[in-house]
Amino acid sequence: MELTLEFAGGLENLFEQKKKHQVSLPKTIVTLEDLLGWLKENMLNNKTDELLTEEEDDLRSGIICFINEIDYALCGFLEYELQASDTISFISTIHGG
Amino acid sequence: MSKKMLCSKCKTEPATLILPRDQSKVCKECFFYIVEDSVHRAIVDHKLFTKGDILAVGASGGKDSTTLIHILHVLNEKYDYGADLHMVSIDEGIKGYRDESLDAVRRNQKKYGWPLTIVSFKDLFGYSLDTIVSLLGHRKTCTHCGIFRRQALDVGAKKISATKIVLGHNANDYAETTLLNLIRGDLSRLKRGSTIITDSGYGPARIKPFKYVYQEEIVKYAFLKKLDYHSVECPYAINAQRGLPRVYLNQLDRVASWSVLGFIKSNEQLQINEKKKKKLIAKKCIKCGFLTSQKLCQACVLRQTLEDSFSKLKIKIEEDEDEDEDENEEQKEKKEENKKNKNEKKEEKQKNKNKEETEKELEIEKEKN
Numbered sequence: 001m002e003l004t005l006e007f008a009g010g011l012e013n014l015f016e017q018k019k020k021h022q023v024s025l026p027k028t029i030v031t032l033e034d035l036l037g038w039l040k041e042n043m044l045n046n047k048t049d050e051l052l053t054e055e056e057d058d059l060r061s062g063i064i065c066f067i068n069e070i071d072y073a074l075c076g077f078l079e080y081e082l083q084a085s086d087t088i089s090f091i092s093t094i095h096g097g
Numbered sequence: 098m099s100k101k102m103l104c105s106k107c108k109t110e111p112a113t114l115i116l117p118r119d120q121s122k123v124c125k126e127c128f129f130y131i132v133e134d135s136v137h138r139a140i141v142d143h144k145l146f147t148k149g150d151i152l153a154v155g156a157s158g159g160k161d162s163t164t165l166i167h168i169l170h171v172l173n174e175k176y177d178y179g180a181d182l183h184m185v186s187i188d189e190g191i192k193g194y195r196d197e198s199l200d201a202v203r204r205n206q207k208k209y210g211w212p213l214t215i216v217s218f219k220d221l222f223g224y225s226l227d228t229i230v231s232l233l234g235h236r237k238t239c240t241h242c243g244i245f246r247r248q249a250l251d252v253g254a255k256k257i258s259a260t261k262i263v264l265g266h267n268a269n270d271y272a273e274t275t276l277l278n279l280i281r282g283d284l285s286r287l288k289r290g291s292t293i294i295t296d297s298g299y300g301p302a303r304i305k306p307f308k309y310v311y312q313e314e315i316v317k318y319a320f321l322k323k324l325d326y327h328s329v330e331c332p333y334a335i336n337a338q339r340g341l342p343r344v345y346l347n348q349l350d351r352v353a354s355w356s357v358l359g360f361i362k363s364n365e366q367l368q369i370n371e372k373k374k375k376k377l378i379a380k381k382c383i384k385c386g387f388l389t390s391q392k393l394c395q396a397c398v399l400r401q402t403l404e405d406s407f408s409k410l411k412i413k414i415e416e417d418e419d420e421d422e423d424e425n426e427e428q429k430e431k432k433e434e435n436k437k438n439k440n441e442k443k444e445e446k447q448k449n450k451n452k453e454e455t456e457k458e459l460e461i462e463k464e465k466n
Contacts, residue, residue: 009160009316010328061347064313069321070113074102074122092328093316094343 001025001084005039009092011063014047025082032067033057033078035088051090062094106131114321117313120354125321132318136168136306137176143293145304146261148179153259153301155250156184156205156213158198161265163205163326164319165307169263170209182209185253185262187246188217190225191332198327205325216253218245222396224403230333232406238333241399248387248396251300259301266305269312269346272360276342284369291364298379299388311357313350 005021012019021043029038036057040048053060058078065072066089067080082088102122104112110124116131123131139145146152154169156162166184173180186202189195199215206213219225222245230238254262271291278287289295296302307315319326349356381387382394389395 008320008328010330013329061344061351064316064320066320069125071115073115074112089320091316091320093313094347 001027001029001082003035003082003085004087005043006087006089007091008089010094011050011090011092014044014050030081031078032065032072032075032080032082032088035082036078050092059090062092064091064093065089066091114317117311117317117350117354118358129318129322132310132314133168133171135309136165137172139293139306139309140172140178143304145294145306146178146180146263149181150261151181151183151257151259152261152263153183153185153214153250153254153257154211154263155265156186156202157265158186158201158205158327159265160315160319160324160326160328161267161307161312163201163324164315164322165263165265166205166209166211167322167324168318169306170211182211183257183259184211184213185250185257185259186213186215187249187253188215188219189242189246190218190227192227194329194332197329201325201327208325212257214253214256216249216256218249221245221249221252222400222403224400226333229403232403232410235333242333244395244399248394251387254301262301262303264303264305265307267307267310267312267315268357268361269343271308271364272346272357273342275360275364276346280342287364288367288369291361291367308361309358 001024003023003025005023006019007015007021008019015021023043025035025038029035036052036059040052044051049060051060051063052058059065067075068087069089072078072080102112104110104124104127105121106123106127110126112122113125114123114128115121116123116128152169154162154166156166169180169182172178173182184202184206186199188199202213217225218229224232226238226242226245229241233241250262253259274290275287278284278290293306293308294302294304318324346357346360353359379388379390382389382397383392384397385394387394387396393401
């Protein structure tokens, strides 16, 4: 499945200032929670704690998430089932100011 | 699915957002309205400014000031405030940080067409923040920066004859400051930190229209409006003291979204019986003429410290030079290295010294522009 990931509010600093990433996910990745696990394995390297909690199964406090510009809290949180060509945005609220 | 849930405000559009202040579900347009309206209410209800005021809006290129500029731009047209809007930026001289955020400021200046004034530490005081750090070490950097920045902002405001300085402090900043001053037991600062207008009598009053706007609302607003802001942490802001209250408030916010406003409301209602307060009388600094309560203003005291440590450094380097037989480019490079080493040593010395120092020095760590 092809998706667009977007990192903003300082999270783009994890990816050399690149905000938008086109990714191709394996079939095993179904929910937003699966995506977080996939991100950890494939994109975050040692910077997991910038995005995820210590237990690594949820977004850290101070990170907000939009799915196609809709609050992920209104899409079922981590249980949201990913759709082809979704844009998933992660934004930090605590960087700079 | 939940997508069909309607906005709790207009009851016609589907809700697409959670409003951080009360967790209500709203649509995008209502969200924009709610955020803009709470800024408008703050301006009107607290009479932050009136027609004819010249506003120096502190522009750092970060999320708060960028969003503030956008919203003031929108409101000034919508409600015809008749305010004269200017951007004022401070260039502390932090390589790889401020230069980039100033680029964001310039892009926004083009977008909104406001005049922009940049005041640099180097021009105003003779030292960039990077130089200050190399002279005085890493500790107290935020305090030093705060002293210079406060004055630089006043100078910038004066340049454009501003009648008010507008800053982007948000509700979370207020709550954090409240908590921090409670922890420190600094009651007079606790109370002073609760007002939406700060008028010290030195220079124009500082107003903070974002006082009741949550940080998360600002970020969501900026994201959905696709505002162009710079979001890199200042390399010197390793601020454990503010960090802990911030983390705590963030966690509290997850289970009790009203707590940020709760802190603000509580503080507003606090009455503190202070023993006879020494009345501060504004007088002119004998060196630079800036208004201060002391003989010398804090900026001049700091400048003196910098000059002293700079001349000490110079004497040492000159001594080293005398030992050298001939002068060529290589030697010059070496000297630079020496200088660097000395600075590092100085920093170490400073670090040792620091252990004895009290926490009080973090006072002005977050005078944002």
